[in-house]
Amino acid sequence: MIFLIKKEVPLMCKELLEAATETNIEKYCVLVERFPSLKSDAVLEYLRDANYFTAPSSFNKHGDWIGGNFDHSRKVTELLLQYTAEEGLHWSREESPYIIGLFHDMCKCDQKKFEMKNGEVVIVSANAIDKRHSEKSIELIEKNIISMTVEEKLCIYYHMGVYGGDEEYQILMKEMISKNPNILFTQMADTVAAKMGI
Numbered sequence: 001m002i003f004l005i006k007k008e009v010p011l012m013c014k015e016l017l018e019a020a021t022e023t024n025i026e027k028y029c030v031l032v033e034r035f036p037s038l039k040s041d042a043v044l045e046y047l048r049d050a051n052y053f054t055a056p057s058s059f060n061k062h063g064d065w066i067g068g069n070f071d072h073s074r075k076v077t078e079l080l081l082q083y084t085a086e087e088g089l090h091w092s093r094e095e096s097p098y099i100i101g102l103f104h105d106m107c108k109c110d111q112k113k114f115e116m117k118n119g120e121v122v123i124v125s126a127n128a129i130d131k132r133h134s135e136k137s138i139e140l141i142e143k144n145i146i147s148m149t150v151e152e153k154l155c156i157y158y159h160m161g162v163y164g165g166d167e168e169y170q171i172l173m174k175e176m177i178s179k180n181p182n183i184l185f186t187q188m189a190d191t192v193a194a195k196m197g198i
């Protein structure tokens with residue numbers, strides 16, 4: 001599948017991707033400034049190589065631009081921090097809303113890529129769809145970024161809410177939400193950001 005991004009593109013695809021990477025690394029580092037483990041050289045190198053700063057969220061639903069998945073992740077983080085302040089949410093550590101917001105869709109980074117076609121930047125499939133959405137994000141985060149708390153893993157595992165899995169998943173999700181309402185706020189932040197088109 002191919003979806004158009006812009007009618008006129010002044011720069012070649014590679015240059016656009018490199019420029020977006022540099023801009024988004026700066027934004028990322030400002031956001032996680034207080035958490036050195038999230039901006040170590042190794043983590044930044046991994047995120048850069050994984051196309052974290054340029055990947056789109058979707059073909060045409062939300063975040064369908066260069067860096068769309070990063071923008072979506074920042075918006076989810078921003079909303080989680082807003083809910084935390086407004087609702088007095090408690091997290092097992094201060095960086096939890098950042099880790100959940102910024103990396104819950106890490107699984108999308110290798111699913112799509114950008115190419116130049118007929119003078120336009122388009123989104124194309126990079127790999128076959130991986131149905132292990134949340135599990136894949138958790139695996140990638142644990143392996144390459146940071147070891148997570150149980151609460152962080154639960155929030156990411158259930159972030160897709162009613163779209164996240166089979167009947168068993170839904171039953172367990174309800175039970176988990178009753179014990180940990182932060183899961184619900186994670187789902188809300190994700191849904192609100194997507195509905196905003198981000």
Ligand SMILES: [Fe+2]
Pocket residue numbers: 104105133159160
């Ligand atoms: Fe997701």
Ligand SMILES: [Fe+2]
Pocket residue numbers: 072076104105190
């Ligand atoms: Fe998301």
